[in-house]
Amino acid sequence: MTGRSAVQRTRLPNGIRILTERTPHHKGAVALFRFAAGSAYEAPAGWGTAHFLEHMVFQGTPDKNHDTLMMELARLGAVANASTGFESTVYDLTAPASTMLQALEIMAEMLSRFALDEQAVERERDIILEEWRMTRDDPAAWGEDCLYHQVLGDFGHPILGTEETIAAIGRGDLREFAESYYTPENLIVAVAGNLEHERVVEVLARWFGADKRLSKPKPPVRIARSPRLHIDEEHEQEQIFIGxxxxxxxxxxxxxxxxxxxxxGGDSWSRLFRKIRNELGLAYSIGGFYSGWQEIGLYGIQSATHPDNAGRLLDEIRREVAAIRHDVTADEIELAKATLRANLLFGVDQLSWRAERLLVDEAVFGRIRPVEEDLRAIANVSRDDVTELAQTVLDLDKSTLVTVGRVPLD
Structure with a gap:
């Protein structure tokens, strides 16, 4: 059930890596195109370029506009989307397995021939500025963006950029970024569904195989932590982030x-949820989140409460963080292992999870890992392993605090 024997891998002569996992029992299919080109590749004056380019890829080729491409996909029952991260930009495509090869033709055409029309650039700039304003007006979303920047330095700067940099990005900047990093050696394609590997390779080789461009070296980027940021704004709730x-x-x-x-800070049985929400009633929701990349990761805790309770909420979060550094029970470890095992096994049934795992395995590990490997790793975690990490990573003296609201906290 959890094996990966149906996975096949081809590397085209120009460096593109194509991975497929054939799943005959699924009627749908998912394809992911990952370019190793994210916001961490931007110079400070060009913050937002990777995200701007992601938008522009959908705006059309020299002979097909956005509406034409999207309707061609819709006729196949296919949907395309994308997301920009710090280290990569991923374009995703979902379709019935019966029409996925045709949908791949359209997606590959769009990704290999996008036009960057000057008028379309100006139209999309206004849309991106609206997206930035929408994020800026959401204290939870803005606080999370700021947390990444404060914990990770320039590596974690806001992916959307700033109003000033978005306004300054031009067609030439987008073209230069694409020519530098949207290259064959930076592209991994992962497809999960009931599709023949050779047919997928044929489609992608037809659109990308003749491209001989080489990537520019990834620019150096500063990773540096800042301990404190307060954004003074009038909100009904104080947003609190610790990273x-x-x-x-x-x-x-x-x-x-x-x-x-x-x-x-995981599910409803976690310490933070039971203490902060159930016992003290200080917040409706509280939880932790992890994001990881090639060389670093971030763990964050987020919650919100009435400004009058903000100081107490922060104190209680810190108290729980301090406590877990020295006191983890065997029963808690078994609960966590059961939860993680279940999440893995549920993921195996999802095509999007399978395709994403292919991408991560190839990009991070350079090999396809069987799910059993992760299951064994979870089973082998000891109490000493957990305590050691708690003491080294969850050090409040090395943490970052970001708050958004009326009350400055320390």
Whole structure:
């Protein structure tokens, strides 16, 4: 049930890596195109370029506009979307397995021939500025953006950029970024569904195979933590974020860290949820989140409460963080392991999870890992492993505090 024997991998002569997992029991299919080109590749004056380019890819080729491409996909029952991260930009495509090859033709055409029309650039700039304003007006979303920047420095700057940089990005900047990083050696394609590997390779080789461009070296980027940021605004609730630099995706200690963070801020049985929400009634919701990349990770805790309770909420969060560094029970570890095992096994049934795992395995590990490997790693986590990570990573003296609201906190 959890094996990966149906996975096949082809590397085209120009460096594009194509991975497929054939799943005959699924009627749908998912394809992901990952370019190793994210916001961390931007110079400060060009913050927002990677995200702007993601938008522009959908605006059309020299002979097909956005509406034409999207309607062609819709006729196949297919839907395309994308997301920009710090280290990559991923374009995703879902379709019935019976029409996925045709949908791949359209997606590959769009990704290999996008036009960057000058008028379309100006129209999309206004849309991106509206997206920025929408994020800026949401204290939870803006606080999270700021947390990444404060914990990770320039590596974690806001992916959307700033009003000033968005306004300054031009067609030439977008073209230069694409020519530098949207290159064959930076592209991984993962497809999960009932499709023949050879047919998928044929489609992608037809659209991308003749491209001989090489990538520019990834620019150096500063990773540096800042301890404190308060954004003084009038809101009904005070948003509170605490962040820590955490293990990267490739770190062998990550299964133990997953166990630790499940205990602290995972599901409704976690310490933070039981203490803050159920026992003290200080917040409607509270939880932790992990994001990881090649060389670093971030663990964050987020909650919100009435400004009058903000100081107490922060004190209680810190108290729970301090406590878990020295006191983890065997029962909590078993609860966390059960939760993590279940999440893995549920994921195997989802095509999007399978395709994303292919991408991560190829990009981070350079090999396809069987799910059983993760299950064994979880099973082998010891109490000492969890305690050691708690003491090294969850050090409040090395944490970052971001608050959005009326009350400055320390």
């Amino acid at each position: 820590f630099q955490a293990p990267p995706l490739s770190d062998g200690k990550l299964p133990a860290f997953d166990v630790l963070t499940s205990i602290l």
